[in-house]
Amino acid sequence: MEVAACLVLLAALAALTAAVEEGRPLCKAPTTAPRKLEKVINQCQEEIKYALLQEAPSVLGETVGLKTALTRNRSKRETFTGEERRIAGCLLQCVYRKMKALDETGFPTATGLVKIYSEGVEDRNYYLATIQGVQRCLSRELQSRNTNPSIVKAEGYSCDVAYDMFNCVSEQIEQLCGTSP
DSSP states (O other): OHHHHHHHHHHHHHHHHHHHHTTOOOOOOOSSOOHHHHHHHHHHHHHHHHHHHHHHHHHHHHHHHHHHHHHHOGGGHHHHHHHHHHHHHHHHHHHHHHTTOBOTTSOBOHHHHHHHHHTTOOOHHHHHHHHHHHHHHHHHHHHHHHHOGGGGGSTTHHHHHHHHHHHHHHHHHHHHHSSOO
């Protein structure tokens, strides 16, 4: 029975890919996030806000010493985009954790990500595009991780992975469906 289900899924994914190649959008993205997901996002935002407030005094102390360097070097703005990216990634990692989309090492799972990104979706093609996007993105991330195993120990790795997965899956869905999720 599982083989038949896999064959049906592969055929549907092939049809979806063929339609995208023809240039016609095949998927209908949900107009709003499900309430459960919104609630989890709000909880995680509060957790991140609290963590940032706890960290603020030490960061402010470091910033005072850097003030003169910042005024001389305008390219420091790039640092903020990295910090913002890390914060967004940590928010996503929190959402993944609360939605049980992580394995025991804190790495996203395919079933968990598909559940998050397709929750409330009624369009079958969008669901299939989500499955395909998650598989591609996880494959890329695992390949990167296997190529450079020490990256896992880097500070903020799990937040960076969460951000990268979100971006990758969103881009894949947009590519396959012709519309943004």
